[in-house]
Amino acid sequence: MQDGLVQQAQQGDAEAFDTLARLAGDRCLAIAVRILRDIDLAEDAVQAALITAWTELRTLRDPSRFEPWLHRILTNACYAEARRRRRWSEGLRILPAPGAYGPDEYLTVDDRDLLERAFRRLTVEQRAVLVYHHYLGLSISEVAARTGLPDGTAKSRLHHASRALRASIEADARSTAGSQERLA
Amino acid sequence: MNTPRDPDRLIHDFLMEGATELADPVYDDVRASIEQRPQRVVIGPWRMPDMNKLVPFGLGAAALVAVLAIGSQLLGPAAPSGVGGAPPAESTAPPSPPPVGGTVQFHSDGAPATTVVTAVADGASVSGTAVSTLIGGTHTVRLECAVRAGDTWAFGGTTEQTTVPDERAGAWSAVVVKDGSPQQIGIVLSIEKLAGSDCDTWLGGSMDLAGSWTEDFPPVESGALVPPPDLAP
Numbered sequence: 001m002q003d004g005l006v007q008q009a010q011q012g013d014a015e016a017f018d019t020l021a022r023l024a025g026d027r028c029l030a031i032a033v034r035i036l037r038d039i040d041l042a043e044d045a046v047q048a049a050l051i052t053a054w055t056e057l058r059t060l061r062d063p064s065r066f067e068p069w070l071h072r073i074l075t076n077a078c079y080a081e082a083r084r085r086r087r088w089s090e091g092l093r094i095l096p097a098p099g100a101y102g103p104d105e106y107l108t109v110d111d112r113d114l115l116e117r118a119f120r121r122l123t124v125e126q127r128a129v130l131v132y133h134h135y136l137g138l139s140i141s142e143v144a145a146r147t148g149l150p151d152g153t154a155k156s157r158l159h160h161a162s163r164a165l166r167a168s169i170e171a172d173a174r175s176t177a178g179s180q181e182r183l184a
Numbered sequence: 185m186n187t188p189r190d191p192d193r194l195i196h197d198f199l200m201e202g203a204t205e206l207a208d209p210v211y212d213d214v215r216a217s218i219e220q221r222p223q224r225v226v227i228g229p230w231r232m233p234d235m236n237k238l239v240p241f242g243l244g245a246a247a248l249v250a251v252l253a254i255g256s257q258l259l260g261p262a263a264p265s266g267v268g269g270a271p272p273a274e275s276t277a278p279p280s281p282p283p284v285g286g287t288v289q290f291h292s293d294g295a296p297a298t299t300v301v302t303a304v305a306d307g308a309s310v311s312g313t314a315v316s317t318l319i320g321g322t323h324t325v326r327l328e329c330a331v332r333a334g335d336t337w338a339f340g341g342t343t344e345q346t347t348v349p350d351e352r353a354g355a356w357s358a359v360v361v362k363d364g365s366p367q368q369i370g371i372v373l374s375i376e377k378l379a380g381s382d383c384d385t386w387l388g389g390s391m392d393l394a395g396s397w398t399e400d401f402p403p404v405e406s407g408a409l410v411p412p413p414d415l416a417p
Contacts, residue, residue: 014215014218014219016212017218018211021211021215022211025210025211026204026206028207029204029206030313033202033415034199039203042203043207043210046210047217051214051217051218051221055217055218055221056223057223080215086248106352107194107198111198112201115198116196119198129196131199134196135199162195164252165191166191166192169195175302
């Protein structure tokens with residue numbers, strides 16, 4: 001069904017593209033908000049990506065590849081939004097959107113705060129590979145396709161981003177343990 | 185009593201949280217925006233997300249099912265009379281309708297390629313063929329129409345037969361030429377036909393000949409293509 005919609009949209013059918021956008025939009029938003037850590041920027045990125053997808057749709061040769069192709073465009077839109085944010089609001093701390101947290105007993109409030117800070121310290125390119133790998137569960141080659149990287153670079157970037165996050169978590173754990181020992 | 189925390193699970197669970205629903209106004213804004221935006225017609229694998237996988241194969245056929253860009257070292261801005269590109273005997277004789285087209289050689293992704301346009305024209309109505317011999321195969325188009333927008337013009341028609349991978353007969357194809365020194369040409373392969381569409385409507389309405397995409401066409405190495413003389417600017 002999606003392939004048919006892509007083909008119709010490639011013929012200039014805006015209605016078909018609107019349907020496609022609504023099928024793909026939620027997942028795009030979920031990706032973008034996790035990369036950008038800001039709901040407004042994420043919505044702007046998704047909107048820009050969908051408009052670009054429309055204008056470039058005829059460059060897509062295999063309709064079955066629509067979603068990864070769209071995600072590649074979305075990745076670039078996220079990079080652009082991140083650059084825009086840096087230009088206009090350098091140093092501004094953007095808090096997570098209300099209600100963004102889901103119920104998860106494993107993550108404490110402190111965990112979330114720690115991870116949020118650690119995640120923001122990563123580059124937007126590092127966040128993108130983490131999101132595609134951990135959130136969508138994609139393989140390295142699939143992550144590479146969505147980020148426009150060679151497989152080896154995607155693997156390396158994922159490794160470094162994961163290591164940086166782990167280091168933050170472990171440093172925090174050591175700090176917490178030290179504080180408790182001092183208190184005892 | 186601290187339980188060891190699994191960093192990978194923390195990262196995973198952290199990323200599982202967050203918004204997952206795009207607001208309706210965004211869809212509405214997208215819809216309003218695309219209604220006013222034409223789609224780019226260029227077909228090019230260089231924008232495909234799995235381009236990395238094509239690299240080991242030298243881009244080869246996949247690169248050729250795109251716009252192939254060519255230009256001319258021999259011809260300056262094309263004149264309506266076809267000066268410079270057509271054989272002298274043909275340009276001085278008064279055949280009716282006059283022959284148009286020609287032969288051009290170019291490189292596409294490092295491989296030599298040739299396009300031969302053999303046609304006659306009566307205004308914007310064209311009959312003949314355009315045969316492109318590429319590394320991936322041969323693509324033959326039965327020409328039906330031509331349009332011009334400024335310094336860019338195009339032959340359009342139906343793909344008659346093709347051995348280029350992923351292309352098929354029956355779809356629209358076009359040879360797009362950007363005049364200048366050198367002349368530049370893009371070959372657009374196999375655009376699916378809308379029911380009831382005709383060549384003039386497709387070529388004139390869907391192809392953004394005045395768009396900047398034509399600037400990316402690389403140059404011809406030899407030969408030139410001559411436009412129909414009576415194309416409206």
